[in-house]
Amino acid sequence: MNQDAILRGFQSLPPEAQKQVADFITFLQTRYKPARRKTRQTHLSAEAFVGIWKDRDDLQDSSKWVHETRTREWGQNNDIPRSG
16 A cells, blocks of 8 residues: 555545544554664763762761751751761
């Protein structure tokens, strides 16, 4: 069946059937969409942000840092249980 015959067949259908054909074409386009090229993944350790705080002595104990920051910002009345 050539394209002209397909077009004539499509045009001879009632509007509801034409909608069904159009929906089916959309489905087939989605199903047979060319595979997207996979992106190259890098290891997390290669990312620029890794290690940005390695030289910060105040962040060695993150729980302590959070507690001290909260105390400084919110005052003494922030008795949040800490581990350790």
